Amino acid sequence: MIRRLLASPAGAGGLGALLLERVRRRFLRSPQMRGYALLSPTLFVMLLFLVVPLGILFTLSFWKQDGLFFAPAFSIDNYVAFFGRIIYSKLLATSIGTSLCVATATVLLAYPMAYCLAFRIKRAKIMWLILITVPFWTSFLLRVFAWKITLGYQGVINSGLMTIGLISEPLQFLLYNRFSLVVTLTHAWAAFAILPIYVSLEKIDRSLLEAATDLGDGPVARFFGVTLPLSMPGVIAAFLFVFIPTVGDYVTPRLVGGTGGIMIGNIIQTMFGRGNNWPMGAALAVISMTTITLLVIVTLWFIRKMRQR
Amino acid sequence: MEQTKRIDGLIVYGVIYLGFLYLPILLIPLFSFNDSIYIAFPLKGFTLQWYEAMIAQDALVRSLMNSLKVASAVAVISTIFGTLAAKAVTGYNLRGKAPVVAFIMIPFVIPGIILGISLLVLINRLGVTPSLLTVGLGHIMIAIPFSMMVMISRLEGLDRDLEEASMDLGEGVWSTFWRVTFPLALPGIVASLLLTFTLSFDEFLIAFFLTGKEATLPIFIFSQLRLSQKLPNVLALGSCILAASTVVIAAAEYIRRRNLRSDRQSGLGV
Numbered sequence: 001m002i003r004r005l006l007a008s009p010a011g012a013g014g015l016g017a018l019l020l021e022r023v024r025r026r027f028l029r030s031p032q033m034r035g036y037a038l039l040s041p042t043l044f045v046m047l048l049f050l051v052v053p054l055g056i057l058f059t060l061s062f063w064k065q066d067g068l069f070f071a072p073a074f075s076i077d078n079y080v081a082f083f084g085r086i087i088y089s090k091l092l093a094t095s096i097g098t099s100l101c102v103a104t105a106t107v108l109l110a111y112p113m114a115y116c117l118a119f120r121i122k123r124a125k126i127m128w129l130i131l132i133t134v135p136f137w138t139s140f141l142l143r144v145f146a147w148k149i150t151l152g153y154q155g156v157i158n159s160g161l162m163t164i165g166l167i168s169e170p171l172q173f174l175l176y177n178r179f180s181l182v183v184t185l186t187h188a189w190a191a192f193a194i195l196p197i198y199v200s201l202e203k204i205d206r207s208l209l210e211a212a213t214d215l216g217d218g219p220v221a222r223f224f225g226v227t228l229p230l231s232m233p234g235v236i237a238a239f240l241f242v243f244i245p246t247v248g249d250y251v252t253p254r255l256v257g258g259t260g261g262i263m264i265g266n267i268i269q270t271m272f273g274r275g276n277n278w279p280m281g282a283a284l285a286v287i288s289m290t291t292i293t294l295l296v297i298v299t300l301w302f303i304r305k306m307r308q309r
Numbered sequence: 310m311e312q313t314k315r316i317d318g319l320i321v322y323g324v325i326y327l328g329f330l331y332l333p334i335l336l337i338p339l340f341s342f343n344d345s346i347y348i349a350f351p352l353k354g355f356t357l358q359w360y361e362a363m364i365a366q367d368a369l370v371r372s373l374m375n376s377l378k379v380a381s382a383v384a385v386i387s388t389i390f391g392t393l394a395a396k397a398v399t400g401y402n403l404r405g406k407a408p409v410v411a412f413i414m415i416p417f418v419i420p421g422i423i424l425g426i427s428l429l430v431l432i433n434r435l436g437v438t439p440s441l442l443t444v445g446l447g448h449i450m451i452a453i454p455f456s457m458m459v460m461i462s463r464l465e466g467l468d469r470d471l472e473e474a475s476m477d478l479g480e481g482v483w484s485t486f487w488r489v490t491f492p493l494a495l496p497g498i499v500a501s502l503l504l505t506f507t508l509s510f511d512e513f514l515i516a517f518f519l520t521g522k523e524a525t526l527p528i529f530i531f532s533q534l535r536l537s538q539k540l541p542n543v544l545a546l547g548s549c550i551l552a553a554s555t556v557v558i559a560a561a562e563y564i565r566r567r568n569l570r571s572d573r574q575s576g577l578g579v
Contacts, residue, residue: 035401039409042394042453046413049450053427060430113326116319128323130562135330137504137558139511141527142547145534146333149340149348156336159349190330240418248420251513255534265422272426272518282430285423292420 078283110193118201136191176258200234391456421514463497503561
């Protein structure tokens with residue numbers, strides 16, 4: 001059928017059609033071209049909905065808001081404003097700090113779970129993997145909402161503790177601060193940390209572990225000498241998978257963070273919403289993204305240096 | 310003796326960890342049946358009134374329909390694109406494969422809010438009004454990398470040998486595709502459809518920036534969260550969503566992992 005289709009333009013005559021036919025044949029014969037033809041719809045989507053928008057966002061960050069419209073003149077005022085007002089950089093720093101806390105806590109809690117999955121659980125492993133994955137796929141919004149009702153002033157924990165008589169006044173520190181933010185996010189991103197660590201642990205050649213034992217390593221020495229170093233790629237991936245998206249989170253600070261738990265994402269949203277200063281919002285987004293990327297690159301470079309030693 | 314103790318310790322940790330994952334979420338269905346406007350202990354008694362109130366909300370039903378429409382379209386389109394891309398990556402020795410794959414995976418490492426505002430800026434510059442269509446297009450972009458990952462892990466290894474065998478035995482390109490490639494890829498395709506559907510169905514941030522007059526379900530839920538007298542309705546709605554997505558996701562994961570294992574046992578998947 002393909003042959004017939006291909007043959008028809010040539011049959012219709014004309015030099016152009018003949019050329020087209022030749023190009024098509026060439027195209028179908030080359031695996032490289034066929035491969036890229038299969039990739040082209042995806043690459044097109046990524047170009048149009050990822051690269052172009054980010055490019056426009058970058059351009060917009062050099063413009064200015066003029067009432068309802070933009071003044072498309074190149075100016076670095078937005079960036080000057082960022083460095084001029086300490087509140088922005090401070091907010092970015094606290095956002096990054098919060099995300100570092102979240103990523104550290106998530107990885108520390110996830111590691112023993114992943115280790116348990118890889119080395120201890122023999123039967124029903126699929127069940128465990130599914131149990132861990134399912135909450136991650138259920139609505140992020142609902143998971144955050146669940147923590148809001150858990151930690152609230154008249155929420156589940158406070159009312160529960162009061163019912164059994166452990167406390168007489170609701171605990172104040174549970175909701176609307178950085179603590180609630182970290183707890184909620186650690187819960188929300190758990191699966192993203194467990195899976196990469198689990199995969200890297202699963203890949204470890206078991207004979208290496210036996211060799212370490214035969215050479216006289218105890219369980220602790222074996223863990224720090226063999227298992228942990230070999231699982232580091234998974235740990236790093238897990239850390240980044242949690243760290244990067246949480247820096248820009250908007251929903252969680254909005255629902256459980258309160259005034260003390262505002263993050264840079266909230267300010268960016270405000271600029272595009274009530275603040276009505278899109279160019280400033282774009283500049284904040286560009287600065288945040290650049291900072292995160294630089295941080296990640298420097299960290300990876302540093303880790304690589306350390307490992308070469 | 311010491312050995313058994315340590316094993317127990319880790320398993321116990323695993324069980325506690327699962328408790329940490331599930332307890333907060335299970336509070337949603339628990340309190341959705343509680344006969345009180347306050348979400349607090351002690352429980353007051355069993356009721357279905359929040360479910361009745363939920364069904365009576367027209368805006369809710371409309372946003373549910375909107376989300377179903379968007380998510381179905383996103384699932385089909387992103388799975389087609391993701392499958393083609395995964396086929397390209399696994400089936401051909403592409404030059405520049407690693408950077409191309411890394412490029413497609415970029416949405417994984419960009420905060421959702423930045424994807425959201427950049428798409429908002431794009432449609433603003435193009436003069437397009439925000440609508441369910443723009444939400445869907447944004448969702449397709451973030452769903453393709455997921456679909457591609459699922460399909461790559463499915464197609465890897467079992468791809469070329471069987472296809473070559475089929476071609477050597479005289480089958481054409483199309484019949485090889487329909488009789489060899491497609492059946493082998495099918496579990497991956499089903500898993501990808503289910504995962505991308507749920508991804509779009511639950512997605513909030515991008516929809517938050519790109520939605521027009523017609524809201525999707527997460528946008529509707531978010532609007533309800535501000536009104537404390539509406540919270541019990543959200544509990545009822547949340548329970549239904551949790552139940553539905555749990556079934557869908559567990560099915561998707563089961564299909565994907567079971568097939569990975571059975572192929573490994575029969576020596577198909579390497």
